[in-house]
Amino acid sequence: MGGRIMRWLTAIVLRALLLTAAWVSLAGWDADYAAYGLLSVGAATALSLALLPPARDGMRGWPGRAWGSVRLAGWFLAQAAVGGADVAWRAVQRTPDIEPEVVSAPFLLPAGSGRQMAMLLMNLMPGTMVQRAVSDGVELHTLSLELNPVEQWEQLQRRVARAYGVSPTPGAGEP
Structure with a gap:
């Protein structure tokens, strides 16, 4: 059970960081758009987890x-x-x-x-x-x-x- 929770937490954090970097690279680091960024990154992270849940083999198979x-x-x-x-x-x-x-x-x-x-x-x-x-x-x-x-x-x-x-x-x- 603990491994499963850790796998999901790791996936959430890594995907959110990656999507935040993509948002900042496209929209810039502007406080006026922070709310849009938070909503967009949250929604994209949730969608990515729904479409591609974290794999049981963890990071081993990610390059392939x-x-x-x-x-x-x-x-x-x-x-x-x-x-x-x-x-x-x-x-x-x-x-x-x-x-x-x-x-x-x-x-x-x-x-x-x-x-x-x-x-x-x-x-x-x-x-x-x-x-x-x-x-x-x-x-x-x-x-x-x-x-x-x-x-x-x-x-x-x-x-x-x-x-x-x-x-x-x-x-x-x-x-």
């Missing part, structure tokens, strides 16, 4: 998770840019090149915040969204099968798994 998070962010931004351009191109055609489909795709992530993050990120990808979660996976609504939604979903889950420090496993179970 941090690098996985950086790679996930880069991949996501690239996919969003390419997907956005593709969707825009399809939309401006005289006859829009869309053939909406719903496809099923399996979970690779265990139930929890990593899986939730993957579903949220998938909904931000242009052209494809999670329609609903079912017992062993998700139903993806896509503008076209040419967008390879199942492959994109699997790649996203593998990258989220690296960022969260978990192993992707086919048929990961209940949502």
